[in-house]
Amino acid sequence: MTQVDTAEAETGQGGADRRETGAGTWRARVRRAARAVFRPGPWKRGPLLAALTLLLGLVMLLHAKIPNRIGNLGSLAETFLPWFGLFVPVLLAGALWRRSASAVVALLLPVLVWLHLFGGLLSDKSHPGSDLTVATHNVNADNPDPARTARDLAASGVDVLALEEITPQAKPLYEKELAKAYPYHTVQGTVGLWSKLPLSDTRPIDIVDYGPLADTKPLDKKMVTNRALRTTVATDRGPLAVYVAHLGSARVNPRAGFWTASRDRGAQALGEAVAAERNERVVLLGDLNGTMDDRAFAGITARLRSVQDVAGKGFGFTWPATFPMLRIDQILVRGVTPESSWTLPDTGSDHLPVAAGISW
Known part of the structure; x- marks a missing residue:
């Protein structure tokens, strides 16, 4: 093979590499863009967790409003009311696992309500x-x-x-x-x-x-x-x-x-x-x-x-x-x-x- 042929081959191979590299970069950009569009941010992750956390806080806060007409549900909830606090670390673990900022912030409600109801019992x-x-x-x-x-x-x-x-x-x-x-x-x-x-x-x-x-x-x-x-x-x-x-x-x-x-x-x-x-x-x-x-x-x-x-x-x-x-x-x-x-x-x-x- 002459030097001209060798140079042309090298030039052709380099062009192919560049084309392949350009195509790979283009695909990577598309994938990154798709992830940015379809993958929610930390404030949008875990909406169900955030909703359950807010529901827990509202149940404790408004326990007196839970009706007794169906199965005496209000009295049952009030009997075990202190134990509702055990759901807080479970929900916190779920929020951290999902990396959900909204669920973490929502935890403030049940934590503050529980402390308001039972925090005084923790001291002598x-x-x-x-x-x-x-x-x-x-x-x-x-x-x-x-x-x-x-x-x-x-x-x-x-x-x-x-x-x-x-x-x-x-x-x-x-x-x-x-x-x-x-x-x-x-x-x-x-x-x-x-x-x-x-x-x-x-x-x-x-x-x-x-x-x-x-x-x-x-x-x-x-x-x-x-x-x-x-x-x-x-x-x-x-x-x-x-x-x-x-x-x-x-x-x-x-x-x-x-x-x-x-x-x-x-x-x-x-x-x-x-x-x-x-x-x-x-x-x-x-x-x-x-x-x-x-x-x-x-x-x-x-x-x-x-x-x-x-x-x-x-x-x-x-x-x-x-x-x-x-x-x-x-x-x-x-x-x-x-x-x-x-x-x-x-x-x-x-x-x-x-x-x-x-x-x-």
């Missing part, structure tokens, strides 16, 4: 010292060792102790084990009060729903009679009205949804009893089978305040004892100052005891 609001300590405990009708439960409660040293789900079979055991620490006591049906101070003006409070769907347990345990009482504790600072109550159960039923009919009617009756109470100083102790965020307790929370909100530390969950998820055992007061609130160790029941210190 308790104060040392009190004039009187009180406690309440659902001891469980099926408790395998009531004597052990009674001994654990006596060791707590509280001044006034309320018990719920006392069966006729276990009643003598509680009376025996608690007699030394608490010289005064009363048992009305399945609820009782043990006190280091004298009691007077004791009477049962009728809160039981005897309708066809009433909360029931085996008849030999008589769980449908006398589930609340009222008594007066004589303190050196004056009389203290004490109510003990065990409201009906709340159940999730596939047909009825979140069924709380018996409990809600009991809560209404209990609220009316407290409203009629003439004593300025009142303490309500008991298993109310619901959280105080639930609208069903509006008649009670309008007149009494929860010690956990004022002087507690954390959420103070009491049920179930093995992995507490809800605070359904309550101490509420009027006319006295809550100084501290805490849960006691497991006693063998399916609930944890809850205690509080109060002052005049």
Whole structure:
């Protein structure tokens, strides 16, 4: 091959390379342009995530507006309201994975709403010292060792102790084990009060729903009679009205949804009893089978305040004892100052005891 042929070949090959390179560059430009057009920016990514995040915030913010007409949905949402915060890290992980700026910004709404509702429970609001300590405990009708439960409660040293789900079979055991620490006591049906101070003006409070769907347990345990009482504790600072109550159960039923009919009617009756109470100083102790965020307790929370909100530390969950998820055992007061609130160790029941210190 001559030098001319070689040069022409080289020139032709170079031209082909240039043509191919130009074509590749043109295709790359088209692909980049297409990606720029069809691939959304960070503010347009994850619209579904952003919508779900805003919906979460609105559900928490407007929980009182959720209707109860369908399956008691409003009360169900309010019962588990603190746990809605667990959706926040899940949505945050999704927003980061999708690189969605809009979803990240939308998270501000549920975070701020949750902190507004429950942020105060994260700090310790308790104060040392009190004039009187009180406690309440659902001891469980099926408790395998009531004597052990009674001994654990006596060791707590509280001044006034309320018990719920006392069966006729276990009643003598509680009376025996608690007699030394608490010289005064009363048992009305399945609820009782043990006190280091004298009691007077004791009477049962009728809160039981005897309708066809009433909360029931085996008849030999008589769980449908006398589930609340009222008594007066004589303190050196004056009389203290004490109510003990065990409201009906709340159940999730596939047909009825979140069924709380018996409990809600009991809560209404209990609220009316407290409203009629003439004593300025009142303490309500008991298993109310619901959280105080639930609208069903509006008649009670309008007149009494929860010690956990004022002087507690954390959420103070009491049920179930093995992995507490809800605070359904309550101490509420009027006319006295809550100084501290805490849960006691497991006693063998399916609930944890809850205690509080109060002052005049």
